[in-house]
Amino acid sequence: MPEKRYLMTPGPTPVPPEVLAAGAQPVLHHRSPDFAPILERTLGRLQAVYRTERDVLMFSSSGTGAMESAAANLLTPRDRALVVSAGSFGERWVQIVRAYGAEVDVLAYEWGAVPAAEDIATRLRERSAKVVFLTHSETSTGVVADVRSLAAAAKEAGALVVVDAISSLGAVPLETDAWELDVVLAGSQKALMCPPGLAFAAVSEEAFAARGSGPRFYFDWERIRAAQAKLDAAYTPAVTLIASLDVALGHLLEEGLEQAFDRHARLGRACREGAKAMGLELFSPDDDTAAVVTAIRAPDGVDATDVVRGLRDGHGITIANGQGPLKGRIFRIGHIGWFDVFDITTALAAAELVLVELGADVERGVATARALEVYERARV
Amino acid sequence: MPEKRYLMTPGPTPVPPEVLAAGAQPVLHHRSPDFAPILERTLGRLQAVYRTERDVLMFSSSGTGAMESAAANLLTPRDRALVVSAGSFGERWVQIVRAYGAEVDVLAYEWGAVPAAEDIATRLRERSAKVVFLTHSETSTGVVADVRSLAAAAKEAGALVVVDAISSLGAVPLETDAWELDVVLAGSQKALMCPPGLAFAAVSEEAFAARGSGPRFYFDWERIRAAQAKLDAAYTPAVTLIASLDVALGHLLEEGLEQAFDRHARLGRACREGAKAMGLELFSPDDDTAAVVTAIRAPDGVDATDVVRGLRDGHGITIANGQGPLKGRIFRIGHIGWFDVFDITTALAAAELVLVELGADVERGVATARALEVYERARV
Numbered sequence: 001m002p003e004k005r006y007l008m009t010p011g012p013t014p015v016p017p018e019v020l021a022a023g024a025q026p027v028l029h030h031r032s033p034d035f036a037p038i039l040e041r042t043l044g045r046l047q048a049v050y051r052t053e054r055d056v057l058m059f060s061s062s063g064t065g066a067m068e069s070a071a072a073n074l075l076t077p078r079d080r081a082l083v084v085s086a087g088s089f090g091e092r093w094v095q096i097v098r099a100y101g102a103e104v105d106v107l108a109y110e111w112g113a114v115p116a117a118e119d120i121a122t123r124l125r126e127r128s129a130k131v132v133f134l135t136h137s138e139t140s141t142g143v144v145a146d147v148r149s150l151a152a153a154a155k156e157a158g159a160l161v162v163v164d165a166i167s168s169l170g171a172v173p174l175e176t177d178a179w180e181l182d183v184v185l186a187g188s189q190k191a192l193m194c195p196p197g198l199a200f201a202a203v204s205e206e207a208f209a210a211r212g213s214g215p216r217f218y219f220d221w222e223r224i225r226a227a228q229a230k231l232d233a234a235y236t237p238a239v240t241l242i243a244s245l246d247v248a249l250g251h252l253l254e255e256g257l258e259q260a261f262d263r264h265a266r267l268g269r270a271c272r273e274g275a276k277a278m279g280l281e282l283f284s285p286d287d288d289t290a291a292v293v294t295a296i297r298a299p300d301g302v303d304a305t306d307v308v309r310g311l312r313d314g315h316g317i318t319i320a321n322g323q324g325p326l327k328g329r330i331f332r333i334g335h336i337g338w339f340d341v342f343d344i345t346t347a348l349a350a351a352e353l354v355l356v357e358l359g360a361d362v363e364r365g366v367a368t369a370r371a372l373e374v375y376e377r378a379r380v
Numbered sequence: 381m382p383e384k385r386y387l388m389t390p391g392p393t394p395v396p397p398e399v400l401a402a403g404a405q406p407v408l409h410h411r412s413p414d415f416a417p418i419l420e421r422t423l424g425r426l427q428a429v430y431r432t433e434r435d436v437l438m439f440s441s442s443g444t445g446a447m448e449s450a451a452a453n454l455l456t457p458r459d460r461a462l463v464v465s466a467g468s469f470g471e472r473w474v475q476i477v478r479a480y481g482a483e484v485d486v487l488a489y490e491w492g493a494v495p496a497a498e499d500i501a502t503r504l505r506e507r508s509a510k511v512v513f514l515t516h517s518e519t520s521t522g523v524v525a526d527v528r529s530l531a532a533a534a535k536e537a538g539a540l541v542v543v544d545a546i547s548s549l550g551a552v553p554l555e556t557d558a559w560e561l562d563v564v565l566a567g568s569q570k571a572l573m574c575p576p577g578l579a580f581a582a583v584s585e586e587a588f589a590a591r592g593s594g595p596r597f598y599f600d601w602e603r604i605r606a607a608q609a610k611l612d613a614a615y616t617p618a619v620t621l622i623a624s625l626d627v628a629l630g631h632l633l634e635e636g637l638e639q640a641f642d643r644h645a646r647l648g649r650a651c652r653e654g655a656k657a658m659g660l661e662l663f664s665p666d667d668d669t670a671a672v673v674t675a676i677r678a679p680d681g682v683d684a685t686d687v688v689r690g691l692r693d694g695h696g697i698t699i700a701n702g703q704g705p706l707k708g709r710i711f712r713i714g715h716i717g718w719f720d721v722f723d724i725t726t727a728l729a730a731a732e733l734v735l736v737e738l739g740a741d742v743e744r745g746v747a748t749a750r751a752l753e754v755y756e757r758a759r760v
Binding site: 005007009011012013014015020021023024025026027028029030032033034060061062063064065068071072077095096099100101187189195196197214215216217218219220234235236237238239240241312318 | 385387389391392393394395400401403404405406407408409410412413414440441442443444445448451452457475476479480481567569575576577594595596597598599600614615616617618619620621692698
């Protein structure tokens with residue numbers, strides 16, 4: 001009897017069986033009339049999830065590839081860029097933008113801080129930038145930034161805005177067109193409930209027009225846009241993953257985006273209140289913005305690495321350790337995509353068992369009841 | 381009753397059901413102990429297929445991404461490069477290398493010509509190059525170059541050699557280490573019998589040491605090599621495709637590489653002899669090197685586009701049209717990966733029906749018998 005497995009990281013996330021099954025159908029040729037309707041429907045569904053009228057460009061790559069596409073298409077060496085960084089994925093922006101030879105200014109916060117629009121405005125008054133790089137959901141800390149106000153501050157200063165929405169798209173509200181976000185990047189393996197291997201970019205006409213002259217080919221927006229306009233792909237795409245994505249996005253849109261956002265907010269609340277009932281201290285914000293991943297401080301005398309290992313080895317549950325300076329200090333329970341409240345109660349119940357084993361002083365037998373209590377019924 | 385479908389292009393190619401099923405298992409986290417053995421085994425199997433002791437770097441991308449990695453890692457603007465081009469994928473090398481700002485010399489042949497080592501030697505005497513870019517199997521024409529002798533000529537002149545082996549690896553002999561090929565690139569969706577979405581690069585120490593200073597991140601060899609050395613991935617990889625690849629490579633190595641090469645040679649022979657028995661003229665070479673794809677000239681008065689469409693709409697069979705200047709002039713039947721002789725007889729029988737419908741003067745009722753006759757038993 002194989003042990004049951006529970007994937008509870010903020011990405012990759014669990015994939016519904018019918019989404020996996022769609023990807024296990026016989027391979028279709030990407031230029032065949034059998035595939036064209038799948039591609040067309042999937043691209044349309046992506047637009048709906050992105051809330052955009054623009055073409056959403058599709059890459060066969062990790063989300064990091066989509067991030068690189070923004071640097072490769074927008075930046076020419078010596079261009080000025082501002083990166084807002086408050087965690088691991090903000091630091092990834094710094095690395096990518098530096099790799100492309102831009103003159104990078106970093107608005108660096110402590111890991112776990114919530115970036116503020118006025119800081120961006122101040123910084124851009126001191127030193128203008130062609131492009132501002134933002135992180136919507138900083139998966140390493142659980143902070144979901146108010147990207148609407150951050151973007152407005154950057155736009156106000158005349159900059160283009162690029163948003164890493166890899167772990168936020170489909171989980172928390174994001175309005176590509178209404179918020180005038182120039183470039184919004186996402187990946188298949190987060191709230192979109194698909195296996196990893198596809199990534200996306202919605203690009204404004206203004207951003208298109210501002211493309212630089214740096215070297216690029218695979219991630220070249222123009223090449224990809226031209227192919228997609230003919231329902232073609234510039235290079236052989238990951239057709240089985242696209243077939244999965246088609247089904248997954250169908251589920252998400254059938255649930256309704258507002259309902260999905262509400263569900264994620266309630267999952268986050270259930271996780272936070274359950275953890276607090278146990279006596280644990282949160283690292284991620286204690287409010288409904290923290291709908292993607294809940295980051296919990298390891299109790300005094302406990303190493304979060306042991307919590308992660310105990311859940312994995314003792315209970316078949318994969319959660320995430322802290323990254324970088326937070327490794328060992330926090331553990332993270334993801335709740336984006338195909339999650340319901342019983343996933344939260346499973347994670348909390350197992351965490352309680354492991355923490356007790358590790359000698360932590362936690363309140364027993366209350367976390368799951370509290371999580372169920374606050375999950376409530378859907379509000380939308 | 382759904383119509384049966386037959387995928388007979390030179391990529392993507394048919395994927396065995398157990399390979400598809402492996403990719404439909406629940407998603408594993410790429411940093412979990414459940415996934416590590418799959419990754420380790422798959423990387424080892426790739427080394428066996430590549431016939432190399434080197435690490436084989438893995439990208440979540442199309443084969444084109446692996447091609448770009450060679451340009452991005454090796455070339456700095458103004459570096460001298462020689463591209464050997466005799467078809468569509470040679471031209472793709474020219475585009476990629478130009479995009480990276482190299483000074484490109486092109487040894488350009490007619491589409492369908494077989495590149496010669498002495499031409500490379502002559503050209504490099506006239507104008508040296510840091511890197512020579514080769515195409516092992518030119519999928520657009522069916523020509524499989526003698527990459528061993530081409531590479532030797534380039535190495536003799538002191539150049540690094542990069543080989544696009546995307547449609548050749550696993551189908552025809554290729555010895556990465558013994559032939560001293562600096563960089564060998566491949567993709568999952570050809571003879572490796574997997575869905576598209578993974579690509580690979582085996583890189584020599586000499587090539588590593590010769591890396592340039594151009595911008596790169598996602599395809600940066602050093603970053604990927606460092607992660608793989610710890611059985612990690614630099615960015616979330618396409619874990620379900622890796623699970624598929626593990627099973628597919630297991631099949632290929634169980635068959636035996638020599639047996640697989642022999643099978644591909646015999647499939648090519650069956651396809652050529654069957655086509656000739658029908659009275660058709662070959663475009664690809666009429667010898668056992670043409671083991672990847674058989675390119676057949678459309679008979680007088682027939683447009684190859686109509687042949688492709690007739691097979692598709694009338695019989696559910698996807699074959700490939702000519703590309704570029706050959707569009708409408710040739711049609712191509714792929715036979716790499718999960719193919720046996722009955723796939724060839726199916727393609728030939730249906731092609732015969734369609735050609736007759738289109739009014740071509742073909743010999744009827746002999747092609748499949750001839751194909752079966754020459755397929756013979758395995759010679760290895």
